[in-house]
Amino acid sequence: MQDVKASSTWYQTLLGVRSGCEPDHPHRLVYDRLMSGDALVLQLHRWNAEEHPNLVGPDLAPHGHGVLLWFEVDEFDVAVDRARHLGAQVIEEPHVNPAPQHREIWLKDPDGYVVVLASPDGESAEA
Known part of the structure; x- marks a missing residue:
């Protein structure tokens, strides 16, 4: 994903969930955890960040x-x-x-x- 913060806001609104990360933490621009109560619902991660092998080359496939x-x-x-x-x-x-x-x-x-x-x-x- 290109904009974790914008996607997080979109999913929070769509699903009625909240971010499980500190709002002003700089890592939130790369990664966020969306929670419903104490249950993890979705994790979001930006493309080409932190060298995760499956998140590189975002333009290689649709x-x-x-x-x-x-x-x-x-x-x-x-x-x-x-x-x-x-x-x-x-x-x-x-x-x-x-x-x-x-x-x-x-x-x-x-x-x-x-x-x-x-x-x-x-x-x-x-x-």
Whole structure:
């Protein structure tokens, strides 16, 4: 990812989570941990930082190719509203996935990764 701080803010808004790192720490420009309560939800790391072997050469392949970041959310409609407030690019509008009987919306994050928000399995069968 190119801008960890901006991506962190985007995901915090989308998922209703918080950063687990100190807000003014300089390392937060390279790395952030997003938390829901005490649970780690997502780690963000900038490309070409700290010589991690799998984070070099960001221009060698399309960002996000073959990657889906899938999040189950308890309040699907609220999460969809947050995505719309962010102006997130919607790939697939909210729909029911019949196999797990839940609702999904497919989005792109600021770096081009596909993000899927899903209600709990079976939720659409209860309606």
